[in-house]
Amino acid sequence: MDIKKIHFVGIGGIGISGLARYMQAQGIDISGSDIAVSSSTNYLKSLGVNISIPHNKSNITSQDLVIHSAIIRDNNEELIEAKKKNIPVLSRSEALKIILKQKRVFSVCGAHGKSSTTAMLSSILNKYGAIIGAESKEFGSNVRAKKNKSIVFEADESDGSFINSNPYCAIVTNAEPEHMEYYNYDLDLFHSYYKKFLKKAKTRVINAEDEFLSTLKIKALRLLPSKDIRDIKHYLCDDEPYSSFSLYNNDKFIGDFEVWGFGFHTLSNASLAILASLDDLDSKEIKENLLNYKGIKKRFDIVCNNNRCIMIDDYAHHPTEIKSTLDSIKYYAKLKKIDKLSVIWQPHKYSRTINNIDGFSKCFKGVDKLIILPVWRAYEEPIDIDFYGYFRKYSPLFADEINRNGSKIEILKDNNILDVLDSGLIVGFGAGDITYQMRGLI
Template sequence: MTRFHFIGVGGSGMSAVARLTAARGIDVSGSDRGESAYFVALREAGMDVRVGHDAQWVDGADAVVISTAVRETNPELARARERGIRVLHRSEALAHALEGKRLIAVAGSHGKTTTSAMVAHALHGAGIDASFAVGARVFGVEGAVAGGYAGDSDVAVVEADESDGSFLRYHPEIAILLNIEPDHLDHYGSVEALEQAFAQFASDCRVLVACAEDDTVMRVARAAAETGVQVITYGRSDADVTVTSKAIVRDGAAHPLNVPIPGEHQRLNAAAAWAAAVAVGADPARAVGALASFAGTGRRYQLRGEVAGVRVIDDYAHHPTEVDAVLTAARAAGAGHLVVLFQPALFTRTQLHAQAFADALSIADADVVIASVHGDREDPIPGVTSQTILDRMAVAEDSTAQVVEDLEDAAAVAASLARPGTQLMTVGSGTVTLAAGWILDALRSGSEGDAAGAGSHG
C-alpha cells in the first residue's frame, strides 16, 4: 500500500491534506512537535501520527509531504533527501488527492479561509457533497476533520495559498480572486512579481470570479479575459453580481442574503462564494439560503467564551487590512470597550506594514497590547520589533497601547484590562490563539475570587 508521511501534520492546512489523502486510499503517517486539536483528530480517525521528529519514521514511505515552514535541517526531511524518497509540497499532495475533481480554488491576500468555507457550505446546502481543504476548522459540516472533508461528489473546494507560490500548482475549473495587496514579498521580491503570480493563477481556469472593488484584481481579470477566461465580477455596484444590504442580485433576480457573521466584507465574500457555487452547478436559491446558516470557521471572529461579562474573540487577522476589518466588524457588531492582544507575524511583514498596523490599531475606547513578533519560518531582522508598530501609533485619549513581549505575560495584562462589557480580542496568525484560553482562565479565576470575596462579607 502506498504511504505518504506528513511532516508537521498537526497544522490546520497540513491536517486537511492528510485527511483527503487518506480518503483516496493512501496510508498516511505523520509527525509534529506537539499535539494540536487537529493532530488528535487525525489520530482518532485512525492515522499513525506521532509527536516529535525521528528520521526513521520516513523509512518505507513512498513520499514525504512538507510545507514551506519545514526546514531542510528537519531530520525526517534530511533522511528523505538522503534516501531519495519523493518530497512533495503539501499543495502537490492536495492536487494528487483531488485529482479528477472539478476544482474551485479561492485566492487573495485576505479572506480565503472564510470564503472557501462559505463556498463549501453553500454547495452542501444545495445538495452537492463537495470535498474541501480549508486552512481552519469548518463549523457545521458533519464528518469534517479540521479543514479537511472528503465528499462523494465530483466537486472540491481548496484555499489556494499564494504565500510561497504554491497556488500555481492548482488548475481549477473555477477560481475566486478576492483581493491583491503587497504581502509575502520575502518570497516574491517585488509587488510586480506578486501581481504576475496572481495573473498566472487567474488565467489558468475556465471561470474567474473577481472582486470589482479591487483595482489590481480587475487589472488581472481583464488580462485573464483576453486569454479566453469567463470573468464574473462581484461588488456593491457596477458588477455582474451585486450585493445590497438585503440581497444578492444577478441578471435582475434578487436573492435575499443573510450573513450571520459580522462585517461588510463578509457580505462581499458571501457574494463571491455564491457566484462560484452557482457556476459549478448549484441551485441559486438553495445556495444563497444555505449561507444564512453559515457557522464560520476556526479563528475567524470565533467566540472562545464569555466570563463575567467579558467576551473573548479569537481571530486570525495578520495583515493590516484584515486587522482593520475585524476591529471595524467588532464595532459594527456593537462592541464598546475593546481590549486587543495583537501578535505580529513575520519580521518582513512587520517591517513592510508597520505604519499600516499602527493605523489599524489606533482606535478609540481600546486598550491595545502588542506581543513580540512571531517569526515562524523567518530569522529576526535587526531593529524590527513590536515596538516598531507602537512607536507609530496615534493613541487616542481614551485608549492605551503597550508592548508586552512574552505572550503569557501579554495575556495576563490583557485580562487585567477587561471589565464587564469588554470585548477582548486575540488577533494574529501565530501562537496568540493560545492566549485566548489563558485569558479565559484568568477571567474565571478573577471572577471566582471576586465571588469568594463578596461571600466573605455576607
C-alpha cells in the same frame, strides 16, 4: 504515479494535516510524523492514522510518496531515508500538482478573506470535499473529507503554490500585496502569479473592485461589492451575528441571502462564494446551504460571553483585516449596547509590521483602549520599531503578555499586573500565540 501509501513529515501543520485527512478519505493509506503532539496529530490519530512523535528514519518503510511541510529542512532524517530508498519526496506545494490534477477544483485565493470564503463555499457545495486553511465551525475541522471528483480548496499565495492547485473555478477575493518577500518585493512578479492562476481556470469569479483585478481583461464573473450587494441588514439570532442582503450581478438579481457574521467584507466573501456556485446549484439551494455556515475558528471567535464582558479572538494580522473586523465588531457592539472596546494586538512578524506600519497606525481608530504585545517574530531577526512614536495617539499600554483569568484578562509587564480588563468588548488580534493567551491555554 500509482499512489497507495503516503507519509507526511510535519503532519501537525494545518495545511499538511488537511491534505492528509483528505487523502485518507480518497482511500490512501496515510502515516505521518511531527516534532510534537498537537490537536491535529491527536485528531488524525483518532481517525486511525499512524502518527509518530518525533521524526525518525524508521518511519520510512515502503511508502509510495513522502510529502513534507514548508518548515521541514533537507537534513530531516526521514527525508534523507526516503531519498536513500528512492521514494519520491515532495513539498506540499509540489504535491498539489499530483493530488489535485484529476480533481475539479474550486480554488480560492487572495490576501484577505480566503479562509472565510472557502468555508462559505464548502457550506454551499456541501457534497464536495474541502480543504480549508482554518477550522470550519460547521463541521469542526479544516477538512470536509468526502470522496468526490470536485473539491473546494483554499489555495496559498504566500509561497506561490496557488498556481499548482489546478483550478477549475478560480475565485480571487483580492490581490493586495502580501508575503512580498517570496516575490522578491517585485509587484509585477506578484501580479504575474495571479494572472497565471486565473488563466488556468475554466471559470473565474473575482472582486472587480480590487485595484489590480479590475484591470484584467479576462472572462469572469465580476463582483462589484459596493454596487452588487444591496439592502444590507445586521441582526442577532440566538445571540449570534447574522446579516441579510440582496445580491445582483450586472444588474441581474441573483437572490436574497443570509449569512453568519457582520461587516461588508463578510458579505463580499459570501457573494463571491455564491457566484462561484451558480453553475452547480440553483439560488434556492445556495441560500439554504449557506445558512449552515457558522464561521471559522479564530475569526470573530467569541471565547467568552457573560453579563459583563464579551471576549473575541481574531486571527487578523494585517491592517486591512483588522479594520474590517473592527467594523464588524462595532456593529455587534451597537446591537449588544456595549460602549467600551478594548483591543489587544500582537504584531505578527517584524517584516509585516514595518512594511505596513502606516496602515497599522490608522486601523485602530475608535478603540477605547489599546494594548500592544511584543512582536511574534516567527523566526525573523528583530527590527527596531518605534511603536510608541507610531501609536502614541492611542495612549497604548505596552505589555509582555496577557493572562486569561476566568472572565477577566490580566495585562502583565515584568510579571506585574498593569491592568485588568473585565467589562465591555475585549478583542485580541494576531496570528501568533495570542489565540492561546485569549483562551487561557498558556
